[in-house]
Amino acid sequence: MAGTDIAVTGLGLVTPAGIGTAASWAGVLAGRPAAAFDPALDGNPVRISCRVPAWDPDALLGARRAHRLDRFTQFALVAAREALTDAGLDPATWDGARVGVVLGCADGGPGTVEEQHRVLVEHSADRVSPLLLPMQLPNMLAGQTAMEFGATGPNLVVATACASGTTAIGTARDLLLLNRCDVVLTGGSEAMITPLVMAGFARMGTLSRRTDDPAAASRPFDADRDGFVAGEGAGVLVLERSADARARGARIRARVAGYGTSADAHHITSPHPDGAGLESAMRAALADAGCLPSDIGHVNAHGTATPLNDLAEARVIHRVLADPLVTSSKGVTGHLLGGAGAVEAVFTVLSLEEQLVPPTANLTTPDPACAVEVATTATTARFDLALSNSMGFGGQNAVLALATP
Known part of the structure; x- marks a missing residue:
């Protein structure tokens, strides 16, 4: 690159x-x-x-x-x-x-x-x-x-x-x-x-x-x-x-190292139960960034707090990546719908800058079916690459691979 x-x-x-x-x-x-x-x-x-x-x-x-x-x-x-x-x-x-x-x-x-x-x-x-x-x-x-x-x-x-x-x-x-x-x-x-x-x-x-x-x-x-x-x-x-x-002497806060996008072609509102479309987008973002799944230290998840979305996304993260620390800012901000992915990309840039993963608010009883590590407190971590996931009605998926400068 x-x-x-x-x-x-x-x-x-x-x-x-x-x-x-x-x-x-x-x-x-x-x-x-x-x-x-x-x-x-x-x-x-x-x-x-x-x-x-x-x-x-x-x-x-x-x-x-x-x-x-x-x-x-x-x-x-x-x-x-x-x-x-x-x-x-x-x-x-x-x-x-x-x-x-x-x-x-x-x-x-x-x-x-x-x-x-x-x-x-x-x-x-x-x-x-x-x-x-x-x-x-x-x-x-x-x-x-x-x-x-x-x-x-x-x-x-x-x-x-x-x-x-x-x-x-x-x-x-x-x-x-x-x-x-x-x-x-x-x-x-x-x-x-x-x-x-x-x-x-x-x-x-x-x-x-x-x-x-x-x-x-x-x-x-x-x-x-x-x-x-x-x-x-x-x-x-x-x-x-x-x-x-x-x-021009600008401060580079992070790099957009990779991008992947896909469609579930499955249902008008529900994600594919196994997250097939999201998996495709995540793997495309990894390939575009020229990195391995084990290189990803953090995922800012779509994490809407709906039963089907969180389960499907967790399955994909568990299947595709090594053991990243996951968070969803929607416990604080709610779901900003078409603005969510952009706001969460900014949060991911800040996480990379500060090597700090924000907590997932209101996560008191982790769902055992969502077999990923989700931050419940602001957590210091070392990582150079992170993913920011988004999923939309109609089965539209988009994933950014963001990296330190």
């Missing part, structure tokens, strides 16, 4: 654990679950969620700008700004034609759709906002980011359900390897905690029903897990070719 290594030079986060990378990482390391009762879900079968705390888009983006953006785009712009600052890049001085944007989301802006549908039903079509489509269309996530930072290179949004953020990062890496651009803003964002969407998830039976104790509801790999808690937020990474990053 010499000469084609892809460097991570900037990180940005907006998550239920906190606004900003430092705050989010501190919350995950402390194992503080963000789940709480959500007034916006009153009347729904499940009334708990993981919201971004103290979110004030007017203060962060300016009132005029914020009011023209759906929440999922607001999250991404704030995370992207932090990532660019972290990377030491100034959009006022770069060649925008060589800067790409590749972001992932599962749904776009359902909050805007539901709000404007109420206007249509309660008032009239003439009262529907002319910004309905520009605010809710999924592609506007990348389009607005490009406009915000003057990035005129390749620009796209990918949608692979809950694997979207990871798929976006893998696609961004490919663009750099193909020399389509020199810098890519990549990651994912999601804001799907709306009454209609959450009613749909509840009807599918995917949400935790532990509503008497919201903080304990998301329980990855626990014997008593019963579903995920929905979260929201964004993760953005700045990627460059390592040689370019070194030439």
